[in-house]
Amino acid sequence: MSAKKSTEVLIGGKKYNISGYDEEEYLQRIASYINGKLREYNEVESFRKLQPEMKATFVEINIADDYFRAKEQIDKLESDVDTKDQDIFKFKHDLINAQVENEELKSKLEKLENEKKELQLAKTKLEASLEESLLGPSISTKN
Helix, strand or coil: CCCCEEEEEEECCEEEEEEECCCHHHHHHHHHHHHHHHHHHHCCHHHHCCCHHHHHHHHHHHHHHHHHHHHHHHHHHHHHHHHHHHHHHHHHHHHHHHHHHHHHHHHHHHHHHHHHHHHHHHHHHHHHHHHHHHHCCCCCCCC
16 A cells, blocks of 8 residues: 555635545545535535535535435446346357357368269269160260
């Protein structure tokens, strides 16, 4: 674990020393986020009329709301990723099965083509034999 770091930030016009194990840039981003929320709510007149304690509670509730909405979105995205991972696994499995089936069909096709060649050769021999027996030996050479 890295060493604890302390940094000075400005929140709502006040300086605060905050510390954590994260980099100063990250801690400044947190302060910037809070300042953005304060600016956003200070534009609402009813917020400006609230007591400081109520303002702080209101901001805390809204930041917590942001957190839970973001967490809900992350959970949904993680669920979507899990579903897509399962789909990918299924598609890979289907692809492998299709490849195996393709190889088996190629093998069967090759065997059938070999059988066809053998049958055509046998047919040719039978036709020649039949022709010879019906017509007699053919004279192909001249004397």
